[in-house]
Amino acid sequence: MKTRMRFSAVVSEAWRDTTSGASRAAVFAAILVFTAGLMACVDARAVVSILRQADTFQQSAAAVEALSADGLVDGRRCDALGMVPGITAAGAARPGEPLRAWNMPSAQIAVVEATPGFMSLLNLIGQPTQIDTAARDGVWLSSDLAATMGARPSSVVRTSAGDATIGGIFTWPDDGRARDLGYVMVVPVPADGVFSSCWAQIWPTNPDLSSLLTTTINGIVQPAQVKLAQLNTSEGSGFDGERAFSTRITAPAPWVAGAAGFVIGFVAVRSRRLEVASSLHARVGRTALSWQHVFEAGFWSVCAALVSAATLLWAARPSDYAWSVWIIGMRTVLAGSIAVIPGAIAAVAAIREKHLFLYSKDR
Numbered sequence: 611m612k613t614r615m616r617f618s619a620v621v622s623e624a625w626r627d628t629t630s631g632a633s634r635a636a637v638f639a640a641i642l643v644f645t646a647g648l649m650a651c652v653d654a655r656a657v658v659s660i661l662r663q664a665d666t667f668q669q670s671a672a673a674v675e676a677l678s679a680d681g682l683v684d685g686r687r688c689d690a691l692g693m694v695p696g697i698t699a700a701g702a703a704r705p706g707e708p709l710r711a712w713n714m715p716s717a718q719i720a721v722v723e724a725t726p727g728f729m730s731l732l733n734l735i736g737q738p739t740q741i742d743t744a745a746r747d748g749v750w751l752s753s754d755l756a757a758t759m760g761a762r763p764s765s766v767v768r769t770s771a772g773d774a775t776i777g778g779i780f781t782w783p784d785d786g787r788a789r790d791l792g793y794v795m796v797v798p799v800p801a802d803g804v805f806s807s808c809w810a811q812i813w814p815t816n817p818d819l820s821s822l823l824t825t826t827i828n829g830i831v832q833p834a835q836v837k838l839a840q841l842n843t844s845e846g847s848g849f850d851g852e853r854a855f856s857t858r859i860t861a862p863a864p865w866v867a868g869a870a871g872f873v874i875g876f877v878a879v880r881s882r883r884l885e886v887a888s889s890l891h892a893r894v895g896r897t898a899l900s901w902q903h904v905f906e907a908g909f910w911s912v913c914a915a916l917v918s919a920a921t922l923l924w925a926a927r928p929s930d931y932a933w934s935v936w937i938i939g940m941r942t943v944l945a946g947s948i949a950v951i952p953g954a955i956a957a958v959a960a961i962r963e964k965h966l967f968l969y970s971k972d973r
Contacts, residue, residue, distance in 0.1 A: 670785050
């Protein structure tokens with residue numbers, strides 16, 4: 611007849627085994643950390659890498675489509691594209707009359723007239739920027755031109771067209787993007803009238819949205835008069851973040867961690883098969899033994915999960931989306947930790963009392 615153990619006795623036995631070291635909790639917790647925890651960190655780093663690629667793609671202006679149609683772009687239509695879902699910002703631009711600054715009279719300064727939408731777009735793709743909020747209507751200079759002129763936000767530059775207050779300075783690095791704004795003064799103008807180009811930042815990249823730029827053209831034109839191109843092709847023609855995320859090599863990490871956790875839980879109990887068989891021989895119920903080992907495995911698996919969670923937070927931290935990356939990694943940690951429990955139960959179920967002497971012989 612099987613001996614029925616009270617629940618408190620089962621818990622007490624599990625606690626004694628854990629504190630005495632009989633369950634080897636520290637060893638198996640460490641193994642779980644170095645499997646599920648390590649896989650979670652590797653997966654988190656893979657996700658961070660994808661996020662960085664996405665940031666680089668946007669910061670390099672590779673997500674910007676530019677339509678060129680000299681004197682044919684409707685400024686208001688172009689600015690209105692910024693209200694379309696999926697288009698972050700859009701604006702029109704046209705060449706202005708070159709001018710001279712009195713502190714560098716020997717050189718002409720190229721001028722670009724831009725709509726309000728274009729100025730918003732410039733603030734996104736011309737990072738880092740220096741802005742004087744008090745001079746919101748002032749002109750903007752590329753950082754190279756500002757350095758040559760010794761200008762800074764809020765300063766006033768005397769030009770052949772009159773005094774110009776500097777409202778902002780934008781960066782236009784030589785990273786593969788078109789050099790249209792590399793050494794220019796950008797002058798904000800109303801969106802009324804026609805312009806030479808319409809720029810739009812589309813994120814995530816979407817060819818269907820790119821085609822909307824052609825709707826800003828006034829009248830019927832010949833194909834040769836219109837050119838639609840990506841502003842920077844050095845980062846590739848597009849960035850499919852969803853596909854990159856779903857096809858990353860570490861995507862199966864939760865499943866692999868779950869399998870590893872099951873094996874670790876199974877081995878943790880199987881390595882004590884002589885003890886379990888002896889308890890069965892002493893008429894301890896298999897259910898009570900299962901609960902005992904569930905408590906023991908649960909203790910060290912929770913400890914491993916806490917250590918892994920802290921390490922994972924460090925692995926995800928460099929990203930601006932650290933908590934989202936941490937949550938993704940925690941799926942792997944939890945899969946490994948939870949799978950320990952059915953592994954332990956399966957091991958108890960697989961141990962047979964009739965093999966007691968065989969277990970003793972193999973000890």
